Amino acid sequence: MKNKNMTEQFINDVGFEGYTFIEGGVCAAKGFKAAGVNAHIKANSQKNDMALIYCDKICNAAALYTQNKVKGAPIVVTKRHLADGRAQAVIVNSGNANTCNSNGIEIAEGACELTAKALDISSENVIVASTGVIGQKLSLEPFEKNIPILKEKLSENGYNDACTAIMTTDTRQKQFAVEFKLGDKVCRLGGMSKGSGMINPNMATMLAFITTDVKISSEMLHSALKQINAITYNMVSVDGDTSTNDMVTLLSSGYADNNEITEFNEDYNIFIYALHAVMMNLAKETARDGEGASKLITCVVKNADTEETAKATALSVVNSPLLKTAVSAADANWGRVMCAIGYADADFDVSRVSVDFASKAGEVRVCENGVGVDFSEDEAYKILSEEEVIIIIDLHSGDNPAVAWGCDLTYDYVKINAEYRS
Amino acid sequence: MKNKNMTEQFINDVGFEGYTFIEGGVCAAKGFKAAGVNAHIKANSQKNDMALIYCDKICNAAALYTQNKVKGAPIVVTKRHLADGRAQAVIVNSGNANTCNSNGIEIAEGACELTAKALDISSENVIVASTGVIGQKLSLEPFEKNIPILKEKLSENGYNDACTAIMTTDTRQKQFAVEFKLGDKVCRLGGMSKGSGMINPNMATMLAFITTDVKISSEMLHSALKQINAITYNMVSVDGDTSTNDMVTLLSSGYADNNEITEFNEDYNIFIYALHAVMMNLAKETARDGEGASKLITCVVKNADTEETAKATALSVVNSPLLKTAVSAADANWGRVMCAIGYADADFDVSRVSVDFASKAGEVRVCENGVGVDFSEDEAYKILSEEEVIIIIDLHSGDNPAVAWGCDLTYDYVKINAEYRS
Numbered sequence: 042m043k044n045k046n047m048t049e050q051f052i053n054d055v056g057f058e059g060y061t062f063i064e065g066g067v068c069a070a071k072g073f074k075a076a077g078v079n080a081h082i083k084a085n086s087q088k089n090d091m092a093l094i095y096c097d098k099i100c101n102a103a104a105l106y107t108q109n110k111v112k113g114a115p116i117v118v119t120k121r122h123l124a125d126g127r128a129q130a131v132i133v134n135s136g137n138a139n140t141c142n143s144n145g146i147e148i149a150e151g152a153c154e155l156t157a158k159a160l161d162i163s164s165e166n167v168i169v170a171s172t173g174v175i176g177q178k179l180s181l182e183p184f185e186k187n188i189p190i191l192k193e194k195l196s197e198n199g200y201n202d203a204c205t206a207i208m209t210t211d212t213r214q215k216q217f218a219v220e221f222k223l224g225d226k227v228c229r230l231g232g233m234s235k236g237s238g239m240i241n242p243n244m245a246t247m248l249a250f251i252t253t254d255v256k257i258s259s260e261m262l263h264s265a266l267k268q269i270n271a272i273t274y275n276m277v278s279v280d281g282d283t284s285t286n287d288m289v290t291l292l293s294s295g296y297a298d299n300n301e302i303t304e305f306n307e308d309y310n311i312f313i314y315a316l317h318a319v320m321m322n323l324a325k326e327t328a329r330d331g332e333g334a335s336k337l338i339t340c341v342v343k344n345a346d347t348e349e350t351a352k353a354t355a356l357s358v359v360n361s362p363l364l365k366t367a368v369s370a371a372d373a374n375w376g377r378v379m380c381a382i383g384y385a386d387a388d389f390d391v392s393r394v395s396v397d398f399a400s401k402a403g404e405v406r407v408c409e410n411g412v413g414v415d416f417s418e419d420e421a422y423k424i425l426s427e428e429e430v431i432i433i434i435d436l437h438s439g440d441n442p443a444v445a446w447g448c449d450l451t452y453d454y455v456k457i458n459a460e461y462r463s
Numbered sequence: 464m465k466n467k468n469m470t471e472q473f474i475n476d477v478g479f480e481g482y483t484f485i486e487g488g489v490c491a492a493k494g495f496k497a498a499g500v501n502a503h504i505k506a507n508s509q510k511n512d513m514a515l516i517y518c519d520k521i522c523n524a525a526a527l528y529t530q531n532k533v534k535g536a537p538i539v540v541t542k543r544h545l546a547d548g549r550a551q552a553v554i555v556n557s558g559n560a561n562t563c564n565s566n567g568i569e570i571a572e573g574a575c576e577l578t579a580k581a582l583d584i585s586s587e588n589v590i591v592a593s594t595g596v597i598g599q600k601l602s603l604e605p606f607e608k609n610i611p612i613l614k615e616k617l618s619e620n621g622y623n624d625a626c627t628a629i630m631t632t633d634t635r636q637k638q639f640a641v642e643f644k645l646g647d648k649v650c651r652l653g654g655m656s657k658g659s660g661m662i663n664p665n666m667a668t669m670l671a672f673i674t675t676d677v678k679i680s681s682e683m684l685h686s687a688l689k690q691i692n693a694i695t696y697n698m699v700s701v702d703g704d705t706s707t708n709d710m711v712t713l714l715s716s717g718y719a720d721n722n723e724i725t726e727f728n729e730d731y732n733i734f735i736y737a738l739h740a741v742m743m744n745l746a747k748e749t750a751r752d753g754e755g756a757s758k759l760i761t762c763v764v765k766n767a768d769t770e771e772t773a774k775a776t777a778l779s780v781v782n783s784p785l786l787k788t789a790v791s792a793a794d795a796n797w798g799r800v801m802c803a804i805g806y807a808d809a810d811f812d813v814s815r816v817s818v819d820f821a822s823k824a825g826e827v828r829v830c831e832n833g834v835g836v837d838f839s840e841d842e843a844y845k846i847l848s849e850e851e852v853i854i855i856i857d858l859h860s861g862d863n864p865a866v867a868w869g870c871d872l873t874y875d876y877v878k879i880n881a882e883y884r885s
Contacts, residue, residue, distance in 0.1 A: 111805030111813050111833075141801050143834045175798020176835035285802050362784070366877050376597020379563050380707050383533030391533050411533075412565040413598035452874045455788050 059221055059311075060318050066200035066216030069231030071254040072096045072294035076194035077202030080183040083136030083173065089206035091183065093156065093191035094131040094250055099166055100292040102128035103263035105270055113138050113286035114145030115169045118153065122165050126259025128292055129166040131250055132156040132188065134173075135209050135235070140285045141176040151181045152188075159192045170248050172209055172235065172286055200233065207235040207248055215326040217319045223299035223308050228255045230315045234323045236287065247274065247327055249289035251319060255312055256295035257302040264305075265313045266291045273320040276352065276445040277328045278360045291316075328359075328446035329429075333453030338368055340432045340445045350387040350436070351443030357385035358432060359447025368430055369449035373398060373421035375407040378432060393437035400427035481643055481733075482740050488622035488638030491653030493676040494518045494716035498616035499624030502605040505558030505595065511628035513605065515578065515613040516553040516672055521588055522714040524550035525685035527692050535560050535708035536567030537591045540575065544587050548681025550714055551588040553672055554578040554610065556595075557631050557657070562707045563598040573603045574610075581614045592670050594631055594657065594708055622655065629657040629670055637748040639741045645721035645730050650677045652737045656745045658709065669696065669749055671711035673741060677734055678717035679724040686727075687735045688713045695742040698774065698867040699750045700782045713738075750781075750868035751851075755875030758850055760790055762867045765857045772809040772858070773865030779807035780854060781869025790852055791871035795820060795843035797829040800854060815859035822849035 068075050073096050077089040104123050106116050122128065132152050139145050149169045157164035171179070194202070204214045218231025236247025257265075266289065274289060295301070302308050329337040340358045345351035358364060361381035367374040378396050382389070396408040402423045405416050424430070490497050495518050499511040526545050528538050544550065554574050561567050571591045579586035593601070616624070626636040640653025658669025679687075688711065696711060717723070724730050751759040762780045767773035780786060783803035789796040800818050804811070818830040824845045827838050846852070 109802065109805035110811070111801045138798070141798060141830065141834050145834075174796070175801060176830065177798075178835075285798075285805055362876075369877065374596070376560070376563060376599075376707075379533045379597060380531060383531035383707055389532070408563065408598065412563050412567075413600075450877060452877050454784075455791070455872060455874050455877065 068200040069218030070229040070252045071296035073252045074195040075199035075203035076191045077206035080187040090136045092203035092206035101259040104290040113140035114149040115171045118149040131168040133170040136173040137179045139171040152184045204233040217322045226299040228297040251291045254296040273324040331448035333451045334448030336449045338447045343435045345441040346439035348441045351441045353385045353387040355443045355445035365450035371425035395435045397433040399431040490622040491640030492651040492674045493718035495674045496617040497621035497625035498613045499628035502609040512558045514625035514628035523681040526712040535562035536571040540571040553590040555592040558595040559601045561593040574606045626655040639744045648721040650719040673713045676718040695746040753870035755873040756870030758871040760869045762854045767863040768861035770863045773863045775807045775809040777865045777867035787872035793847035817857045819855040821853040
């Protein structure tokens with residue numbers, strides 16, 4: 042499966058029989074507990090802003106990090122700690138990104154040490170993450186005060202508290218978990234994520250923490266995360282801004298007691314379907330909950346000559362501010378789709394392109410062979426008035442598909458971001 | 464001068480003595496007349512939407528076109544007509560882009576033929592341009608009816624009417640002209656442009672028509688246009704959307720009777736300074752008049768290791784929706800500048816970066832050596848409350864500068880674009 046177009050694999054062969062969505066988020070997998078608390082990192086905040094995830098044994102672990110060259114201190118420290126592919130706890134705060142601070146590394150390491158001390162584990166096995174305002178001083182005080190409290194609160198039911206703690210401008214929790222079987226062993230995989238603005242490919246550009254009890258080597262864990270990230274989080278865009286701080290981590294406790302996955306085999310394939318089910322849904326919810334968004338926009342590109350062309354085209358469309366504003370008003374301005382296709386970094390023959398708008402209210406073709414076709418504006422308006430809008434682009438030049446997710450651009454995006462710091 | 468960093472040239476050696484800004488826009492240069500009329504291309508529009516520019520002799524001509532792979536029919540036709548580097552008239556309409564229409568080429572060619580017939584010139588010497596909604600049928604009727612009227616109205620005072628005719632969501636006219644000398648000959652160069660949304664580098668992504676009476680070969684005209692475009696229109700971004708239709712054309716009548724410029728010599732250098740004066744101001748005004756904009760943002764990048772790095776960094780900053788919204792609220796959220804620098808396609812050492820905010824209200828350093836420094840929020844607020852805000856980034860890693868222009872992102876951008884077609 043390694044060299045196939047991953048999207049094609051998942052579109053054509055959905056294969057989710059045997060996967061059941063369950064409750065439990067980041068605590069669904071055996072061995073994991075979580076907690077959240079209001080550490081008052083952001084003055085006047087009424088919500089949780091610090092979370093702890095803990096496993097009672099050392100896990101295999103993998104992570105992906107932002108591609109931004111300006112990296113938050115937690116990114117630097119977590120990379121260092123995960124060099125050996127092992128981790129046992131995650132300490133994460135919202136309200137302050139701990140980025141572009143002169144003492145950022147010191148604070149991030151300090152948070153890990155305080156966590157390690159409270160849990161009696163090695164500081165090298167602690168993952169640290171932060172999200173919030175860049176360039177604002179952060180002290181160790183809220184960690185000193187709240188990590189012991191978090192430790193006391195750790196519970197298999199703590200997933201909601203933890204999920205709330207990582208939210209910034211998110212309007213709702215994002216967590217999913219699935220149960221499935223490897224051989225006769227029941228396995229679980231679940232996760233939570235945040236991210237609402239500063240969402241653009243080149244990795245998640247959000248925080249996501251995923252846990253599983255599947256027994257799998259660090260190497261295969263990393264491979265799975267990379268493969269599935271490429272067609273989920275990397276295909277989400279809210280505003281084209283790639284954050285400095287974001288990461289997705291995947292921890293496996295091994296408690297499911299399956300035959301350890303150490304190579305690309307049938308069990309690996311079953312595992313990545315589970316990972317896809319969780320990550321794809323987290324990614325979609327991130328787009329749907331984009332800052333100020335009123336609609337989820339899914340762009341499906343079909344029949345591109347290469348996977349790169351398909352992906353670049355889909356992302357270009359969900360990224361276009363002009364298209365996003367048109368969708369917010371349910372205006373079938375398909376010319377803006379053509380325009381965004383045209384400036385994608387991709388090769389295609391304009392005269393073969395067709396475009397359809399779809400939603401649960403129906404489907405309408407608006408462009409064929411690169412030129413407009415007659416369609417009912419009323420019907421198109423109805424279709425685009427739904428909360429989930431799909432733009433289907435057929436490039437008619439190969440057999441590679443891609444799917445990207447984005448959201449509309451509304452007044453509220455401007456409102457939310459105009460005075461975010463205050 | 465060909466291989467130098469052009470921005471450096473123009474920053475360090477401004478050299479505008481001897482250039483006087485004058486009235487007259489596209490009619491300032493000897494030999495050119497213009498006219499504008501309301502052809503009712505867009506129903507209910509109260510403004511001019513069709514313009515004609517005419518020179519009483521065949522001009523040398525050069526043009527640059529959108530990089531969008533979906534190209535408006537007028538782009539295709541104009542490219543064909545300008546293959547010989549000669550032109551005599553420009554027919555342009557707003558309200559309809561004549562793009563993605565099945566009969567687009569036919570209409571664009573038809574408009575040229577009608578213009579040629581009215582003026583008794585060759586259709587091959589007519590430039591055609593359109594801007595407006597994509598994928599909306601356009602007929603020859605408004606051209607048939609209005610080109611004879613435009614011909615009758617042609618005048619050296621017609622520049623305002625023409626300038627109004629090319630506006631779409633523009634809130635004001637954009638035209639500049641300069642007078643200067645080559646030897647003892649008085650020369651003039653002037654132009655007009657439109658463009659307010661769908662403005663992103665990779666050429667102008669706007670319509671711009673520039674005329675001069677300087678005697679200069681088509682080849683040198685093209686070279687000058689390309690050089691100056693690279694540091695003016697290509698450094699403007701309103702929303703990251705690269706349009707399908709935009710072009711900048713440059714026509715020279717030769718009436719100034721200077722020694723013809725046929726090589727890179729001192730006269731050529733004097734000429735490109737004049738071209739820079741006009742194009743830079745048109746570009747800046749386009750940014751200032753970006754859809755919904757309340758502020759002009761100028762990003763100056765200094766001391767980059769290469770010109771490419773300097774340009775990529777400056778554009779990344781003026782393109783960031785998060786920074787643009789912060790500036791709209793005069794919020795000194797400099798972390799978003801660092802974030803945008805970080806995801807620019809450019810190499811630099813984060814630990815050397817400094818950032819200043821400046822305007823006529825003062826200048827304040829907010830970041831040094833890649834980390835935040837203490838500054839007065841009140842002072843920063845005052846500085847960012849001005850209508851022209853400058854963000855100065857010093858990369859401290861070479862000696863290449865670049866300047867990019869953009870605007871803030873406000874509620875009104877969303878408002879203007881949500882229902883543009885209606």
